[in-house]
Amino acid sequence: MDDDYYSIESILAENQKIQCTFKVDIPDMGHLDGGNERDIKAQSKIQLPLWIAYILIYSDYADFTIPSPFSARVKNALNAEAKSVRLSSLVGAGGLWYGFGKIVMRLLDDAPANEMSEILTKTFRDRLVEVIDQAQHFAALGPAGGGGQSGDQALMFREGLDGTERELFALAQESAKRTKQWYESSEKGRR
Amino acid sequence: MALPVSLRNSVTPPELELIASEQLVEIVPLIAMERTAFISGAYGPLRPPTKAKIPIWMAMNLKFKKKCHIVPPDWLNVEFLQERLIQETSRPEFSQLPFRFAEVAKLLLDVAQDDIQNPDKIRSLLKDIREARQAKSREGLQKIDHSELSLPNLCSMEINEIRPFFVRAMGVLTHITRDAATEARGFDGL
Incomplete structure (x- = not known):
């Protein structure tokens, strides 16, 4: 619950996945999805852990949908x-x-x-x-x-x-x- | 931190008891003693049958050796506690009792039972009061929010009992409440 950098709980909470929809093509990152595609195409939907999703969402590369919980x-x-x-x-x-x-x-x-x-x-x-x-x-x-x-x-x-x-x-x-x-x-x- | 987890959250009840035993109590000494200096101050002289005021820990010690009678404080009797119990059950707020009443009452009831009138009745009254007050602090829990909590007239033992989880719960609420402060921290705050 804490914001502390070293808080294990905070790290665990960030490990939850949310569904992101990419807005742009991202070359050479297809492995993130675990698939065989080389690139991530715009409009593709990928489940990403929160810790990486932040930066994508803030940088406007992706949108996210409210997770099921x-x-x-x-x-x-x-x-x-x-x-x-x-x-x-x-x-x-x-x-x-x-x-x-x-x-x-x-x-x-x-x-x-x-x-x-x-x-x-x-x-x-x-x-x-x-x-x-x-x-x-x-x-x-x-x-x-x-x-x-x-x-x-x-x-x-x-x-x-x-x-x-x-x-x-x-x-x-x-x-x-x-x-x-x-x-x-x-x-x-x-x- | 070197302290075990259980000691980090709050003080333990025996520690509170120790603090409470610094309070003064009136005794009727059965032995004579000159004024004596202790670390916490000088007490005495004891001249039977004149009453003297000494700390509870010292009174307990003398009592164990049958060298004094303890005069119970004016709130430790059936009438007073009965009246407080009625207040406690009929009004929404906590009634006014000495801050460390639970500790002092327990010490005196344990050690000087024969100096107190009707100790069993007092014990059961104290228990009733405690339960009535617990119900009220549970109500306080429903009203808890992230910034403040006011439960006037709560006593040291009760504060100590609810402290760990009240503090934690308020901490959690701070995190999940959205206000200007958390918003300002924004992404950097993560």
Whole structure:
């Protein structure tokens, strides 16, 4: 999520592919597509990782289409109930949906970028409370318990967490566990 | 960084407890002691049965050796906490309690149970208050945004518990919120 040059997460988020449509012919670069063609022809569509797509888009060599994790279908599903969308399956295991979204947002112009930001923020807010609730629930269970009675819906939600949310989950669980431990410890035992 | 991951995000509850044990508490000494200098200051003299104010860590030590009675602070009793609990459950904002009440209450209840009236009732009241306040900080989580969060009257232990993920969540929101600042950085910011 960070903008740090050395942030592994940021690198992983940039590794997602988006579909680009080239506006001009580019000679001798056909191998990028993995095909046998020598040149990239104008109007050809190629899936490129974001890190190379930036520069092509900014230099006006190519256009891009909104990638499928942010398609209208996903947007509708998020609007209906953000908690039932499995973000992780949209961007692959350990994927960073928010990180990907952030980068796509920066490639867009004003109006669509604002819309994208709104979707990201709304989704994040809608899901955050559930993330933290579940983290605290699992912190309270202790090492022996876990799973079982918590229900299928909760399990589905946890499996659908994106990388950023997983991190938050771990943070909340850790701190809830620590605080609980302290409340339960007793001064008398120490001496 | 040399610190283990778990210690980087925030202070641990035992560390907060240590800080809280610097606070002064009133005791009724059972032994006489001259005024003595410690690193944090000089305390005493102790002259039974005159009350004296000493730090909690010292009071605990004396208490363990049965050399004093601890006078619980004026907020650590059933009436006061009962009233706070009613406030807590009937009003939307956090009620006013001493900043380190959780730590101090736990220390005193652990060590000086016999000096406090009705300790079990106090324990259950404290637990109820804690739960009521937790529900409120969860509501605060729904209102979180990228620039600020105001939860007045939150206490040190509660702040510490929510700090790691509130900070992270606000960090994430900063990244995905689009405003003039992020836009100005533009492509260079990536």
